[in-house]
Amino acid sequence: MTQIFDDDGTVVPVTVIEAGPCTVLLSRSAGRDGYDAIQVGYRDKPRRLASRSVRGQVVKLESKRAKKRSHAGIEMVAKADCEPQRFVREFRGETKAQVGQKITVAVFEGCDAVDVIGVSKGRGTAGVMKRHGFSGQRATHGVKKVHRHQGGTGMCQSPGRLFKGKKMAGRMG
Structure with missing residues (x-):
């Protein structure tokens, strides 16, 4: 994406399409x-x-x-x-x-919007920091070897399971 400026100085976000010849x-x-x-x-x-x-x-x-x-x-x-x-x-x-x-x-020419379908770049198995932008854990203060892990999942005995859609490490792209 990039941006262009209108006559009155308003910034408009645009996507550049390479199509052809x-x-x-x-x-x-x-x-x-x-x-x-x-x-x-x-x-x-x-x-x-x-x-x-x-x-x-x-x-x-x-x-x-x-x-x-x-x-x-x-x-x-x-x-x-x-x-x-x-x-x-x-x-x-x-x-x-x-x-x-x-x-x-x-x-x-004359189209207001173009619907584009593409294939994302495959990145294989990725951790939560790369896949979801998690900040990770502390570098010190008792944290050992798990600096890039997600931490707790937030579940305990009740409900005793993970809800669907929980952001975890896995296939990206």
Whole structure:
């Protein structure tokens, strides 16, 4: 997150979105594939790092199979004619995007809010100080080897159990 200032000096918190340019790699149709969708690629990948099958998705490659299909009159799928892409995702639904077309952040122009879903960074098993921001225990005055522990859980004979949602160490991310 960052912030911008209005004309009257008011601070407005904003989130910067990096979206594109993305390339439409493939267009699926209900007639040929059974459903409508587009395949979108993001961030170029060097050709030397891409496998032959990945390169064949974006550029027409010569092969025996392609020659046989063209002689038989089978229509080949349109290629995007771009570099191989590092990230490829498919979005279902009817669209008017053509293969090879660039999709930029201008798509969001006029939107007030954008709903973004992401994957958090996995941090493995974390203690309560890292996971929940606990302050830990004293460094001295009788505390031995438990400086980063949570301390007491707050339960005794009644109710004799821990309530759900108790902040403890565990998997984070």
